[in-house]
Amino acid sequence: MLEVESLHKRFGQHVAVDNISFQVKKGDAFGLLGPNGAGKSTTLSMMTGLLIPNSGEVRLDGHRLKDEPKYLKQRMGLVPQSIALYENLTAEENLRFWGQIYGVTGAKLRDNLDWCLQVAGLTEHRKQLAKRFSGGMQRRLNIAVAMIHRPEILIMDEPTVGIDPQSRNHILETVKTLNREGMTVIYTSHYMEEVQYLCQRLAIMDNGELIAYGNLEDVRQLAGARSTITMQLSGEIGDLTRQLEHDMTFQNVQVEGDTLVFQAQNAAVAVSRAVSIIANQSCELQKIDVAQPNLESAFLHLTGRRLRDSVGEAGDQG
């Protein structure tokens, strides 16, 4: 079991990670969800020994990272956010090098290498230089390299950023399969769909704090039975927001451009009231979307912001 206990990291006056604690059980697919700047990458950096925390500790099966870094590192595989390959080397050379770094040699290295190439769907491209790969193929090789030593825990830091849907699906399927085969996966993302699809347990981070943690269903229910209603409008919105906020039917009302978003206990009643209010305004309703309770609505409920909005406005430090 991987235990993160009271991890705290400060950069000058800025608290990047504020006393967070969670556990990841063997065989879990654990999601770390949050907008950019929430502290996800900083947490991962501390978990993998790249960054020294101000306080707190990380343990794997009782072994402290601080005392036995090699023990923990040997059992973890890190997939960094951006491509971390030697571009002028072939896929096979990359895997072979990283295998050597993790102390894998001989027949075991050959077996692992074949397995990694197969999992990444790159067996036919093993002799090709990494720089000649498409973005999706590079992402897949990036993941394969992290698996060359067959780690117990695969730590993935937003591995699907900036790739095409087809490659994204391939990666998600691969991770799902690896987890089914028994590999523990820690997956960070700001895409709630990915975390919902892959993970049984998760933690949601915002501004360095852990705002929710538990099983997927438990976290999803944090938003209550509220649905999230999105309305596409055209014309002058006026004081629509103020009117809705004064009505108890609507919660977490937000207007962004010509899009109105709110939550409601009873979606049908809320939609009906909203339509009548809109009818008295100088704007027209173009489209309505009603979403059942999900991680997005949980995040909205917990922070008063939508996850997608937060992604856009956040800084560099993940």
Add this chain to the structure above:
Amino acid sequence: MIRLSFSIALIQWKQLIRDRRAFIMLIAFPVMLTSILSFALGGLFSGTTHQISKVAVVNEDRGAAGAQLVDYLRQQTGFVRVVDVSNAAEALNEVNQGQVDGALVIPRSFTSETGQGKTVALPVEVTSAHSFTRDLVNQLVSSYGLELADVQYLKTIATQSPAMKSPVTNSALNNAGSTGATSAGATSAGATSAGATSTGAASTGAASTGATSTGATSTGATSTNSTGGLAPTTGKAASSSSVVSQGTSPAVTFINSMSNLRPVTAGSYYAIGMMVMFLLSNAISRATSMVQERRGDRYKRLLAAPVGHVTLAIGQWLATFLIMLVQGAILLLCSRFILQIQLGPVGQTALVLAGYAASVAGISTLLGSTIRSVQVVNGLASIGANIAAVLGGSIFPIYGFPQMMQWIAQVLPNGQALTRLVDSVMGVSTAELWIPVFYLVFVGIFLGTLGGIRYGAPSRKGV
């Protein structure tokens, strides 16, 4: 640990040689610049076909010193060919008609005035196209002046000590060196005043000092430095030279022979200087790459692996060492076989090059490990490397520097490497190179170790 370090070094080497653009820049650019310099310096650059100046000599002096100077010049067959001319007007005429490259007039009072320790001016006439000849003649006359001064000194000793009747030995001569240089200064200053300034071309003239050896015999580097030329930095006396004094007798006989030290051409000097400069510059550029890499996710991946940071630092050091070694070897091989520039023995050159590659690898590892900003390293690469190149003697010969700067040059790895490679060209023994090479290796390992403390270690400030 070492195996992993080699893996890291090998992977970086593969990265480099497969990046054609980087590889070409690493090798082709320095070779191109060395070639341009070779063409710019023309005949001076060749180590095997340097020009022999034809000099008209007018000896108006009827004494021994004048005749000896003429004989002395006649012996410098590698540098000048003496043409006897009866008077100054005829000599000038020959210079103007281009029949000779220059003319030297030995004045009537030469023997008597030098005998009294006075300064004597020797006019050298050349056309503007033959300033090299003027500098060359100045150097030769200076050497003769030094030699004459030594003899004057020995004559004085012999006069004061009647017991000294036997020929003076090498050791006696060497012991007399520093004092001899003082009196030589007076004489050679007179000789120097005959010509114009001794600048770049004088470095080739200095080769003659090494070859003739007599002037350098007693004073070594000190006497030659006064003429601004290239000198054996080991301060090594030419052991095969000797001077025989006939006690109190006014007759003086010089016995000249060639020195063990060979001359160093400007070509050799600058080929070595350029190589040394480029290696330093490239090492700092590699530090830039290290800083950039430290900001990337590949570095994070390395840090997340169960590898000690010392192993990672050794890998970086080794990679830079190998790259510098290969680049240096290619540059020197091109200089030797394409530009026909004379270098030292292969073994000695390889030894010094390896030591230098080690030291610049250390510099690169230290900078790449400790500096966080690419701009700062770039600044160091563009300004720091150039300053180091100047101080180290890659742009101007070290031997013309003031004493303090020469000391700095010897502390700097590039100055040390340049000096030792030049010494190797001059023919010093391998034994004399070991300590400098150990110094270079020590600098490399020490700086690399300092870098290794930081490189790959978990950070408090973020990676």
